[in-house]
Amino acid sequence: MPSIFGCQDARLNTEPLLNMMDELQPVQTIRDHLHGKMYLLVLDDVWSIEAWECLSIALPRGKEGSRVIVTTRIEDVAYTSCSGNRQFIFKISALSPELSWELFCRKVFDAPDYNFPPELENISREILQKHDGLPLAILTIGGLLDSKLDNKFEEWKYLHDQFRLEMQTNKKLSKIDQILGLSYHDLPYDLKPCFLFLGIFPKGYENDWKCLMGWWIAEGIMSDVVIERC
Numbered sequence: 001m002p003s004i005f006g007c008q009d010a011r012l013n014t015e016p017l018l019n020m021m022d023e024l025q026p027v028q029t030i031r032d033h034l035h036g037k038m039y040l041l042v043l044d045d046v047w048s049i050e051a052w053e054c055l056s057i058a059l060p061r062g063k064e065g066s067r068v069i070v071t072t073r074i075e076d077v078a079y080t081s082c083s084g085n086r087q088f089i090f091k092i093s094a095l096s097p098e099l100s101w102e103l104f105c106r107k108v109f110d111a112p113d114y115n116f117p118p119e120l121e122n123i124s125r126e127i128l129q130k131h132d133g134l135p136l137a138i139l140t141i142g143g144l145l146d147s148k149l150d151n152k153f154e155e156w157k158y159l160h161d162q163f164r165l166e167m168q169t170n171k172k173l174s175k176i177d178q179i180l181g182l183s184y185h186d187l188p189y190d191l192k193p194c195f196l197f198l199g200i201f202p203k204g205y206e207n208d209w210k211c212l213m214g215w216w217i218a219e220g221i222m223s224d225v226v227i228e229r230c
Contacts, residue, residue, distance in 0.1 A: 026058065027057060027058040030058040030059070031058055031059070031060045034059065034060050035060045036063065037063060037066075038063035038064070038065045038066050039066050039067075040066070040067050040068075040069070041059065041067070041068045041069070042068075042069045042071070043055055043068065043069070043070045043071070044071050045071055045072065045073070046070050046071070046072045046074075046077050046081070047072070047073075047074065047077070047203075048074070048077065049076060049077055049080050051077075052070065052077055052080055052081050053080075056081070068081075073176075075089075093133075094132055094133030094134060095133040095134075095135060095138070096133065097128075097133070099133075100128050100131070100133050100138055101125070101128065103135060103138050103139070103142075104124065104128055104138050104142050107138065107139055107142030107143060107146065108142045108145050108146045119153055120152055120153055120156065123153070123156050123157055123160055124156070126160060127141060127145075127156070127159075127160050127163070130163060130164070130167065130175075131175060131179075132175060134175060134176065136176055137175050137176055137179050140176070140179045140180065140183060141159075141163070141179055141182075143183075144159065144179075144182070144183050144186060145159065159182070159186070162182055162185070162186075163178070163179070163182050166178045166181055166182050166185075193221040194216055194221060194222060197215070197216060197219065197221060
């Protein structure tokens with residue numbers, strides 16, 4: 001529930017309210033708190049129509065000027081949250097090649113104008129061309145490349161070829177999912193079971209790392225090597 005108020009007006013003082021919120025009464029609590037007020041509420045990264053419907057019933061008709069902003073990657077969610085009125089849907093444009101390059105350099109080298117060797121710049125731009133100016137895709141692949149700076153050209157060329165193969169073999173996946181798949185396949189083999197174990201928890205679940213390591217050990221999926229890495 002705290003994420004619902006991720007972008008909040010400090011005057012609403014929602015933090016004490018959330019701390020006292022009974023898990024069985026979040027909808028009524030939100031309605032009571034917002035009733036009669038003019039508010040701006042940001043619901044970030046709504047993944048499904050069902051999630052929007054659950055959230056929307058908690059929102060009262062506020063004072064004139066109240067607004068709800070929903071961000072989503074799914075067009076049907078955007079359409080539903082606007083009650084079918086497409087004039088209220090704003091599609092974020094992809095980054096230009098220049099901004100994509102700047103974001104990539106900031107992520108990998110912490111410098112917007114990094115002076116690449118020619119052979120490395122060429123393969124970097126080829127990688128970027130496949131990401132369609134999507135910031136999340138650029139940041140994800142940038143983070144992956146950032147971990148391979150010791151032997152840059154060979155490692156980056158390998159990832160470039162692997163991503164091209166991922167695109168050819170998993171055409172039904174979105175670009176983001178293809179890149180995330182590449183990130184998973186790049187994990188050391190003994191870390192993959194640890195990552196997959198996280199799938200038993202619901203999205204947004206907060207877990208204590210010591211408890212998580214205890215579960216990994218109990219399930220026999222954490223080796224001594226993995227423990228040292230953690």
